Amino acid sequence: MDEYTIEVNDLTKRFGDFTAVDHVSFRVKQGEVYGWLGPNGAGKTTTIRMLLGLLKITEGSARVLGYDPTKEAKTMQAQVGYMSQLFTLYNDLTARENIRFYGLAYGLARDELRRRQAEILEMAGLEGREDTLTANLSGGWKQRLALGCAIVHRPKVVFLDEPTAGVDPISRREFWGLIYAMAKKGVTVMVTTHYMDEAELCQRVGFLSQGRLVALDSPTRLKQVEMRGQVLEIDCADSEAAMRVLQAAKASGQFPFDEVALYGAQIHAVVPDAEAFRQPIEALLTSEGVNVNTIEWIAPTLEDVFISAVKPDAN
Amino acid sequence: MNNTIAISTQDVVKHFRTRNGTVTAVDGVSLQVRQGETYGLIGPDGAGKTTITRVILGLLSRTDGESSILGYDSMHDTYDIRERVGYIAQQFALPPDLTVMENMRFFANVQGVGRAEQRRRIPELIEFAGLSDFTGRLAGRLSGGMKKKLALACSLVHEPQVVMLDEPTLGVDPVSRREFWDLLGKLRAEKGLTIFFCTPYMDEAERCNWVGLMYQGKLVAHDSPETIKKMVPGRLLEFTPSDFVPAWRAVEEMEGVLEVQTYGAMLHVFVDDPARRRREIRDALAAQGIACEGMREIEPRMEEAFISLIRKQSGNGQSA
Numbered sequence: 001m002d003e004y005t006i007e008v009n010d011l012t013k014r015f016g017d018f019t020a021v022d023h024v025s026f027r028v029k030q031g032e033v034y035g036w037l038g039p040n041g042a043g044k045t046t047t048i049r050m051l052l053g054l055l056k057i058t059e060g061s062a063r064v065l066g067y068d069p070t071k072e073a074k075t076m077q078a079q080v081g082y083m084s085q086l087f088t089l090y091n092d093l094t095a096r097e098n099i100r101f102y103g104l105a106y107g108l109a110r111d112e113l114r115r116r117q118a119e120i121l122e123m124a125g126l127e128g129r130e131d132t133l134t135a136n137l138s139g140g141w142k143q144r145l146a147l148g149c150a151i152v153h154r155p156k157v158v159f160l161d162e163p164t165a166g167v168d169p170i171s172r173r174e175f176w177g178l179i180y181a182m183a184k185k186g187v188t189v190m191v192t193t194h195y196m197d198e199a200e201l202c203q204r205v206g207f208l209s210q211g212r213l214v215a216l217d218s219p220t221r222l223k224q225v226e227m228r229g230q231v232l233e234i235d236c237a238d239s240e241a242a243m244r245v246l247q248a249a250k251a252s253g254q255f256p257f258d259e260v261a262l263y264g265a266q267i268h269a270v271v272p273d274a275e276a277f278r279q280p281i282e283a284l285l286t287s288e289g290v291n292v293n294t295i296e297w298i299a300p301t302l303e304d305v306f307i308s309a310v311k312p313d314a315n
Numbered sequence: 316m317n318n319t320i321a322i323s324t325q326d327v328v329k330h331f332r333t334r335n336g337t338v339t340a341v342d343g344v345s346l347q348v349r350q351g352e353t354y355g356l357i358g359p360d361g362a363g364k365t366t367i368t369r370v371i372l373g374l375l376s377r378t379d380g381e382s383s384i385l386g387y388d389s390m391h392d393t394y395d396i397r398e399r400v401g402y403i404a405q406q407f408a409l410p411p412d413l414t415v416m417e418n419m420r421f422f423a424n425v426q427g428v429g430r431a432e433q434r435r436r437i438p439e440l441i442e443f444a445g446l447s448d449f450t451g452r453l454a455g456r457l458s459g460g461m462k463k464k465l466a467l468a469c470s471l472v473h474e475p476q477v478v479m480l481d482e483p484t485l486g487v488d489p490v491s492r493r494e495f496w497d498l499l500g501k502l503r504a505e506k507g508l509t510i511f512f513c514t515p516y517m518d519e520a521e522r523c524n525w526v527g528l529m530y531q532g533k534l535v536a537h538d539s540p541e542t543i544k545k546m547v548p549g550r551l552l553e554f555t556p557s558d559f560v561p562a563w564r565a566v567e568e569m570e571g572v573l574e575v576q577t578y579g580a581m582l583h584v585f586v587d588d589p590a591r592r593r594r595e596i597r598d599a600l601a602a603q604g605i606a607c608e609g610m611r612e613i614e615p616r617m618e619e620a621f622i623s624l625i626r627k628q629s630g631n632g633q634s635a
Contacts, residue, residue, distance in 0.1 A: 039488030168359030180580045201579035243504040262500035263521045264540050306489045
């Protein structure tokens with residue numbers, strides 16, 4: 001087996017004139033929790049389908065567990081788990097029957113299947129609900145059952161495609177607990193999301209925009225390296241009035257704001273240098289009759305960084 | 316922003332009858348939205364956000380309680396409400412075979428906006444939405460972000476005093492989401508518009524003056540984002556233990572620990588005294604052979620507060 005569980009070089013997928021995935025390269029180590037953040041249509045699902053051997057690769061290469069998904073999909077799939085955004089469960093089967101169904105489909109022997117059923121029911125917290133029809137389980141239970149079914153054959157790599165869409169925050173936290181428990185056992189996890197806060201949970205995260213991987217690093221490093229400009233949080237008595245003054249200053253070119261936006265009772269302004277601009281901004285607001293309570297230099301959010309990374313380079 | 320109430324509900328209850336009996340979608344919700352405020356109703360799917368929005372608008376009849384917009388009763392004054400309120404439904408779809416301009420005219424006609432008014436307002440709104448270069452494009456051929464902006468422009472064509480937006484940013488890319496929020500910011504700063512919106516994204520709470528956290532049909536909290544974040548007692552420590560489950564169990568039992576939440580491979584621990592407990596946690600775990608990496612104090616975000624509040628409401632100390 002290779003040193004890397006997933007190894008992708010210049011992977012490209014075109015549908016006619018449309019390039020869905022555009023020369024993407026990355027490597028994922030064994031036991032790593034690796035994430036992709038990107039909007040609908042960025043190419044997340046298309047990439048996963050190519051890695052699973054379900055979709056032809058137009059250009060470039062991919063290796064999963066050392067296998068070539070275009071040629072060795074069958075051997076590879078026995079060691080790979082996949083959970084799609086539409087938890088593919090049978091609603092008219094019970095929780096236990098769903099696990100059994102997937103276990104049989106993966107060709108598990110009777111003893112192993114019995115063991116896995118018990119393990120998965122425990123992992124998903126479904127004890128006492130084994131015989132509930134899946135249709136009657138709430139979102140969080142269904143989601144954990146879907147994960148259980150995806151890993152019934154003890155895969156070494158698991159692809160999770162927006163697994164937490166539409167699930168409440170407590171269930172989402174529990175689900176991430178399960179992801180890290182798997183990784184701890186050496187399973188490699190590749191997960192996609194469009195929740196900014198969830199991307200923070202990955203050990204490394206890639207930003208995908210229009211088929212291209214525009215940034216890739218740990219969330220902490222991304223905030224340090226990829227962000228153009230610094231964020232000032234301005235707190236005023238009348239934030240609407242302050243906003244009008246700052247918008248005008250941006251429009252006239254008086255200040256080189258990358259962005260000025262209302263955040264509740266505060267304003268966030270992105271400037272090239274927070275320390276240098278703090279005083280002049282305060283002076284401007286005061287001269288326009290707006291009382292400033294505080295101006296603070298704050299850490300960017302991952303969303304700030306994402307937007308900075310996908311924006312065409314202004315420099 | 317002033318203190319006039321634009322939207323008000325008092326003990327609103329909404330039951331739906333289903334084959335298996337009655338479902339309570341909204342369970343005694345009382346909320347007030349002041350004029351000029353940006354109010355965010357935040358909660359997971361199925362919390363009842365869409366139902367209460369539709370009850371307020373008069374699109375669904377309420378089972379019990381009172382609700383009104385701008386003083387007009389939701390159930391009895393629907394025509395007055397329709398004239399003064401803009402609405403974007405969650406599954407809202409613009410006619411895809413009409414152009415941007417045709418869509419604007421279509422909605423203006425539906426709302427009974429006169430010719431002269433249309434000539435004045437429509438170009439203004441199209442410019443506001445950043446769609447001036449696309450007036451001839453079919454709505455079906457716009458990007459997701461542009462469709463949302465067009466929907467917003469259409470909902471404003473009759474110059475409403477209040478807009479109600481049901482998950483307007485769902486599935487939109489981060490850049491478009493931010494552009495959409497910038498438009499809402501302009502409406503608030505320049506026009507003093509009252510904005511009521513629903514979202515499953517906790518981070519959008521930061522955009523609001525006032526937030527309602529909704530869960531299982533109830534409002535769990537109802538306050539400014541700053542105040543809600545302070546509702547969780549104690550201060551928050553974050554760290555990555557080398558052995559997760561034993562560390563979690565051990566920390567939960569320790570003195571001065573008020574609540575433990577999991578966060579991926581990290582633990583979030585609310586404590587009474589961060590300087591002291593930080594040392595104690597580190598020492599206690601070290602005694603079990605567990606290392607703590609990157610221990611630091613962080614500010615609780617809306618999500619930590621929400622989790623803590625709904626756990627308290629359902630009265631369980633279970634894992635999260």
